[in-house]
Amino acid sequence: MSTTTPEQFTFQAEIKQLLNILSHSLYQNREIALRELLSNASDALNKLRHVQLTDEQARGGADLEIVLEPDKEAKVLTIRDTGIGMTHDDLIQNLGTIARSGSKEFLNQLQGDSKNALELIGQFGVGFYSAFMLADKVEVVTRSYRENTGWRWESDGSGQFTIEAVEGEVPRGAQIRLHLKADQEEFLEPFRLKSIVRKYSTFIPHPIHLEGEQLNEQRPIWVEPKSQVTEEQYVEFFQWLKHGSTEKPLWHLHLSSDSPLQFHAILYCPPKNYELLGFGRVDHGLNLCAKRILVQDDNQDLLPDYLHFLYGVVDSADLPLNVSRETLQDHKLIPKLKKVLTKKTLDFLADLATEKPDDYRTFYSEFGPILRTGIAEDYDNRERIAKLMRFHSSHGDDRDAITTLDDYLQRAAEGQEQIYYLSGADLTSIAAHPLLEPFRKRNLEVLYLTDPVDEFALTRLDKYADKDLVSIDSSDVKFPASTDAAAMETRELPKNFQRVVELFRGSLDERVGDVRQSDRLTDSPCCLINPEGSLSSQLQKVLRQNQKDFQPPKRILEINPHAALIGRLCDLSANPENDDFIRQTARQLYATAELQDGLVSRPEETAKLMQSLLEDLAKSKSSIIV
Numbered sequence: 001m002s003t004t005t006p007e008q009f010t011f012q013a014e015i016k017q018l019l020n021i022l023s024h025s026l027y028q029n030r031e032i033a034l035r036e037l038l039s040n041a042s043d044a045l046n047k048l049r050h051v052q053l054t055d056e057q058a059r060g061g062a063d064l065e066i067v068l069e070p071d072k073e074a075k076v077l078t079i080r081d082t083g084i085g086m087t088h089d090d091l092i093q094n095l096g097t098i099a100r101s102g103s104k105e106f107l108n109q110l111q112g113d114s115k116n117a118l119e120l121i122g123q124f125g126v127g128f129y130s131a132f133m134l135a136d137k138v139e140v141v142t143r144s145y146r147e148n149t150g151w152r153w154e155s156d157g158s159g160q161f162t163i164e165a166v167e168g169e170v171p172r173g174a175q176i177r178l179h180l181k182a183d184q185e186e187f188l189e190p191f192r193l194k195s196i197v198r199k200y201s202t203f204i205p206h207p208i209h210l211e212g213e214q215l216n217e218q219r220p221i222w223v224e225p226k227s228q229v230t231e232e233q234y235v236e237f238f239q240w241l242k243h244g245s246t247e248k249p250l251w252h253l254h255l256s257s258d259s260p261l262q263f264h265a266i267l268y269c270p271p272k273n274y275e276l277l278g279f280g281r282v283d284h285g286l287n288l289c290a291k292r293i294l295v296q297d298d299n300q301d302l303l304p305d306y307l308h309f310l311y312g313v314v315d316s317a318d319l320p321l322n323v324s325r326e327t328l329q330d331h332k333l334i335p336k337l338k339k340v341l342t343k344k345t346l347d348f349l350a351d352l353a354t355e356k357p358d359d360y361r362t363f364y365s366e367f368g369p370i371l372r373t374g375i376a377e378d379y380d381n382r383e384r385i386a387k388l389m390r391f392h393s394s395h396g397d398d399r400d401a402i403t404t405l406d407d408y409l410q411r412a413a414e415g416q417e418q419i420y421y422l423s424g425a426d427l428t429s430i431a432a433h434p435l436l437e438p439f440r441k442r443n444l445e446v447l448y449l450t451d452p453v454d455e456f457a458l459t460r461l462d463k464y465a466d467k468d469l470v471s472i473d474s475s476d477v478k479f480p481a482s483t484d485a486a487a488m489e490t491r492e493l494p495k496n497f498q499r500v501v502e503l504f505r506g507s508l509d510e511r512v513g514d515v516r517q518s519d520r521l522t523d524s525p526c527c528l529i530n531p532e533g534s535l536s537s538q539l540q541k542v543l544r545q546n547q548k549d550f551q552p553p554k555r556i557l558e559i560n561p562h563a564a565l566i567g568r569l570c571d572l573s574a575n576p577e578n579d580d581f582i583r584q585t586a587r588q589l590y591a592t593a594e595l596q597d598g599l600v601s602r603p604e605e606t607a608k609l610m611q612s613l614l615e616d617l618a619k620s621k622s623s624i625i626v
């Protein structure tokens with residue numbers, strides 16, 4: 001042991017907070033601490049193996065293994081690995097600060113004692129500190145493969161830790177010595193340790209030894225034929241990949257191929273999309289193996305971004321073992337694997353949708369928002385992804401029903417060249433939009449989009465099965481001739497209608513591109529239409545919010561000569577004294593039409609106008625004196 005006094009350090013504030021929670025937590029499932037430490041040991045061994053592949057100097061030395069050493073007398077459990085080890089500075093950096101940004105969010109969640117947060121304990125990189133759930137003192141004796149000096153780190157989990165040099169020889173790797181709390185001595189029992197390893201660490205790719213016995217099978221189920229893998233094994237493997245999660249995957253896809261690429265893979269879809277819960281992006285990548293040996297545990301180049309939520313392993317015999325992380329990125333096999341994995345996953349989803357529609361719906365409600373960004377990201381697969389999209393629509397009475405683009409086309413009218421959609425903030429406001437009137441009359445279906453991502457996706461897709469995708473607030477809308485009969489009406493225009501149109505034009509000159517007669521509306525007095533080729537109102541709204549200098553195109557106000565209000569304005573326009581009132585009404589109707597799209601461009605003016613119109617209305621009421 002050292003003759004000098006150990007150096008004293010204080011933990012970063014977040015760690016203190018974390019330690020406080022962990023050491024006082026009543027969390028029952030304390031065995032996860034062991035799982036975390038075994039996983040760290042395994043990572044350290046993976047890192048060493050990787051270094052050894054590319055750096056000759058680092059080769060040789062002790063075999064790669066993990067050993068559990070319970071010492072009943074001293075009440076100490078040691079987890080020893082022959083991995084990469086840590087230098088003095090590594091110790092300060094790795095066991096004194098929380099590097100990952102997610103840790104703060106994790107802390108907030110943990111304080112709320114949310115079940116989900118405990119799920120995330122491993123993913124947020126707080127693993128090592130869970131040792132303090134079991135121990136009131138933790139020692140780490142370690143030597144990095146890069147140097148000869150060994151170091152001892154020690155802490156009782158309150159505010160400080162110490163580091164000192166160790167005299168004499170220290171084996172390469174790390175020994176985590178847990179001085180167990182009085183009520184945690186069960187962790188010295190071999191049968192208990194065995195059951196924990198079996199539960200959480202079966203798939204650790206290095207032998208775990210206890211009293212000379214190897215505890216884990218290290219069975220790479222992904223290279224076995226599907227028929228030989230049980231459902232339970234699939235679930236266990238997923239839980240291991242997800243750092244000891246207790247969740248069950250929504251589905252898994254087991255792939256094996258001999259040509260043109262030789263590979264085995266299992267991909268899993270987790271049951272929940274934590275990104276929807278506001279956890280931010282969960283980045284994790286896939287495990288990449290070469291002939292069953294792990295080369296990289298977080299490869300993010302094997303799947304496109306829109307499938308980044310999948311977990312899994314990919315093993316290819318075509319991959320050389322000694323590739324470094326850096327050259328791996330440029331390795332020509334990766335894009336090829338990515339292409340195949342993507343196609344297989346999309347095909348699998350299409351099958352799932354037909355064979356198990358309820359499962360697919362659950363999947364889509366969790367991961368649909370990520371999946372559909374693929375239409376913009378992956379040009380080659382955009383039709384495939386579009387097929388997987390689901391929409392609410394004006395078809396049928398069931399508000400919750402969803403449809404596919406293919407089903408929509410099945411129901412399309414004869415000669416219908418376009419697929420119609422309307423987006424808005426929510427289903428209720430979309431369904432009440434005046435723009436739907438002509439579609440109802442002609443019995444044409446309109447897709448309802450409540451998420452701007454959907455509309456971006458459809459805009460990028462542009463066409464599906466040769467039909468144009470058109471927002472119904474656009475001048476590009478064309479109605480199929482086969483539906484004209486239903487819309488046919490030979491009502492006469494009210495007298496003075498042209499004069500009303502002129503008054504509206506004069507009043508709204510700066511705001512709209514034009515005012516014209518509407519032949520699409522049935523009941524509502526007016527609606528706003530976008531000029532041909534421009535973005536839909538909802539996309540304009542998104543752009544307005546995000547880009548200060550965005551200039552929305554001037555829209556066209558269509559007025560319905562057969563609406564009661566417009567008819568009355570036509571009557572009033574016979575007397576020029578009413579011109580001002582008609583102009584005012586024009587501005588108010590314009591503001592109302594904007595409101596229906598969720599926009600208010602001049603709230604103060606609209607409010608004032610509304611008040612003065614109400615005032616006029618109030619004045620026109622006769623008061624009855626009794």
Ligand code: ADP
Nearest residue numbers: 040041044085086094095125126127128129174
């Ligand atoms: P995570 O493993 O999620 O990064 P931890 O808190 O468990 O977070 O560990 C922090 C860091 O400490 C690890 O990233 C690693 O660099 C280092 N570390 C932990 N255990 C070992 C070990 N047995 N050998 C070498 N380094 C280790």
